[in-house]
Amino acid sequence: MKRTVYFVSESTGITAETMGHSLLSQFDTVDFEQVYMPYINTEARARALCQRMDEAYGRDGVRPIVFATMLDQEIGDILRRGNCFYLELFEQFVEPLSMELGVAPSRKSGRSHAITKPSMYTKRIEAINFAMANDDGMRPDNFRYADVVLVGVSRSGKTPTCLYLAMHYGLRAANHPITEEDFERGDLPPELIGAKQHAFGLTIDAQRLQAIREERRRGSEYASPERCRRDIREAQTMFKRHAIPVLNTTSQSIEEIASQILRAVKSPNGTTA
Amino acid sequence: MKRTVYFVSESTGITAETMGHSLLSQFDTVDFEQVYMPYINTEARARALCQRMDEAYGRDGVRPIVFATMLDQEIGDILRRGNCFYLELFEQFVEPLSMELGVAPSRKSGRSHAITKPSMYTKRIEAINFAMANDDGMRPDNFRYADVVLVGVSRSGKTPTCLYLAMHYGLRAANHPITEEDFERGDLPPELIGAKQHAFGLTIDAQRLQAIREERRRGSEYASPERCRRDIREAQTMFKRHAIPVLNTTSQSIEEIASQILRAVKSPNGTTA
Numbered sequence: 001m002k003r004t005v006y007f008v009s010e011s012t013g014i015t016a017e018t019m020g021h022s023l024l025s026q027f028d029t030v031d032f033e034q035v036y037m038p039y040i041n042t043e044a045r046a047r048a049l050c051q052r053m054d055e056a057y058g059r060d061g062v063r064p065i066v067f068a069t070m071l072d073q074e075i076g077d078i079l080r081r082g083n084c085f086y087l088e089l090f091e092q093f094v095e096p097l098s099m100e101l102g103v104a105p106s107r108k109s110g111r112s113h114a115i116t117k118p119s120m121y122t123k124r125i126e127a128i129n130f131a132m133a134n135d136d137g138m139r140p141d142n143f144r145y146a147d148v149v150l151v152g153v154s155r156s157g158k159t160p161t162c163l164y165l166a167m168h169y170g171l172r173a174a175n176h177p178i179t180e181e182d183f184e185r186g187d188l189p190p191e192l193i194g195a196k197q198h199a200f201g202l203t204i205d206a207q208r209l210q211a212i213r214e215e216r217r218r219g220s221e222y223a224s225p226e227r228c229r230r231d232i233r234e235a236q237t238m239f240k241r242h243a244i245p246v247l248n249t250t251s252q253s254i255e256e257i258a259s260q261i262l263r264a265v266k267s268p269n270g271t272t273a
Numbered sequence: 274m275k276r277t278v279y280f281v282s283e284s285t286g287i288t289a290e291t292m293g294h295s296l297l298s299q300f301d302t303v304d305f306e307q308v309y310m311p312y313i314n315t316e317a318r319a320r321a322l323c324q325r326m327d328e329a330y331g332r333d334g335v336r337p338i339v340f341a342t343m344l345d346q347e348i349g350d351i352l353r354r355g356n357c358f359y360l361e362l363f364e365q366f367v368e369p370l371s372m373e374l375g376v377a378p379s380r381k382s383g384r385s386h387a388i389t390k391p392s393m394y395t396k397r398i399e400a401i402n403f404a405m406a407n408d409d410g411m412r413p414d415n416f417r418y419a420d421v422v423l424v425g426v427s428r429s430g431k432t433p434t435c436l437y438l439a440m441h442y443g444l445r446a447a448n449h450p451i452t453e454e455d456f457e458r459g460d461l462p463p464e465l466i467g468a469k470q471h472a473f474g475l476t477i478d479a480q481r482l483q484a485i486r487e488e489r490r491r492g493s494e495y496a497s498p499e500r501c502r503r504d505i506r507e508a509q510t511m512f513k514r515h516a517i518p519v520l521n522t523t524s525q526s527i528e529e530i531a532s533q534i535l536r537a538v539k540s541p542n543g544t545t546a
Binding site: 003011012013014015018019021022023025026027028029030036038039065069085087089090092093094096097098100101103105106107108110111112113114115116121124125128129132135159160163164167251252253254255256258259260262263 | 276284285286287288291292294295296298299300301302303309311312338342358360362363365366367369370371373374376378379380381383384385386387388389394397398401402405408432433436437440524525526527528529531532533535536
């Protein structure tokens with residue numbers, strides 16, 4: 001049986017979606033049909049959504065679930081009165097927080113993901129540009145300007161992790177793929193060794209690496225079990241030699257790897273770089 | 274006066290951080306020192322954090338704020354008893370949701386951002402690879418395989434938006450920069466016109482574009498007011514000719530632009546592609 005779920009907000013809906021996803025992940029035996037509903041910022045849009053909720057009820061035979069972060073009481077009330085199980089995620093925290101801070105909330109919607117701090121936003125955009133320009137070891141001389149350099153064999157997850165760190169945390173993240181050149185030299189490139197205090201090694205189980213490489217180049221030597229095992233083994237030796245901390249990406253998501261890196265690079269006073 | 278804030282979780286802490294950020298954005302007159310604290314998954318780590326909270330109290334002269342999503346009661350209680358204003362964001366929704374669903378929660382931590390659905394995770398990684406390979410119009414013949422093609426003048430925000438759509442929603446997002454070649458032809462490339470039903474035009478105010486381009490190539494013709502105005506004007510003409518919907522990135526974040534695109538590309542039954 002399907003259960004329809006709506007993530008609803010007056011603006012991007014990212015908070016409703018993130019919280020809603022987290023809550024749903026506690027109930028992994030249920031089959032959820034997840035619908036993302038940003039910009040429900042007029043009464044007409046709220047009423048149109050109520051109509052869709054009715055349809056979902058008819059289809060599923062059970063009322064849909066709504067995860068909402070609504071600041072406009074009137075629009076929120078339209079949804080709340082709709083044919084659904086309504087969870088307002090935001091409201092009950094605003095008042096206690098306001099009391100604690102001794103400041104009234106602005107009640108403006110769409111502040112969470114707007115450009116409220118242009119300098120931080122610019123930093124993120126510049127970090128994305130840096131990550132793009134320094135993907136795949138394109139400019140080893142730039143490793144010294146990086147906040148983080150990820151190093152690992154081909155297909156160990158370096159690029160997505162760099163992009164995530166740049167996009168969400170404004171970290172200047174570069175990466176270096178360990179390739180034949182490094183294997184022949186028997187070591188990492190000197191530019192990377194020079195930046196090793198910011199380096200993180202990514203490793204991956206041979207079987208998983210093989211499956212990923214097979215997807216890309218079926219039947220190739222590159223995807224063979226022997227080659228995968230050798231690449232990983234030699235990379236590990238290099239990481240160990242330079243005391244580069246290693247993270248295993250086999251069963252971890254980009255978010256999990258990024259969080260661990262972030263935890264490690266945060267400055268002594270604990271704030272993230 | 275600074276007010277220290279901790280985002281705390283047993284795993285990535287992304288939910289605590291997203292919700293906490295959203296709540297703080299309602300109080301934009303307060304100067305928050307935001308500290309990201311993932312992987313507080315042992316009692317020893319919780320106690321170490323309590324010590325840091327004491328230090329923050331001493332430094333700020335006011336107790337720190339903790340936004341937490343803790344599933345382990347005992348670890349959570351250590352923090353709750355600490356010197357802080359503690360907001361548990363998750364707990365109170367789990368029970369009502371469990372009642373509504375008729376299913377007990379798994380109580381496992383770290384499910385929100387783990388790889389729980391390998392096929393969706395693989396889709397995201399493939400979308401990131403697609404976005405990287407199809408950035409900056411590198412392969413116009415691939416536009417037809419894209420879920421979304423962003424088109425706009427140089428520095429209008431195409432690349433970060435494509436990467437965001439790929440990373441978070443698994444959309445295959447390509448982009449095409451409108452360059453001299455298009456201006457001379459007086460139109461978009463035929464591959465893009467062929468994929469125009471998936472295209473979105475990004476525009477930006479001339480003054481803002483000029484500022485961004487000045488950052489990159491100070492004093493160049495590329496960054497001149499005339500050139501910026503012309504680029505934008507001609508791009509607008511092309512968007513109009515092909516009825517390509519246009520989004521203005523001047524004062525909108527990547528997240529806001531992406532949400533609007535997502536809203537527009539969702540399939541008729543409302544689920545995102």
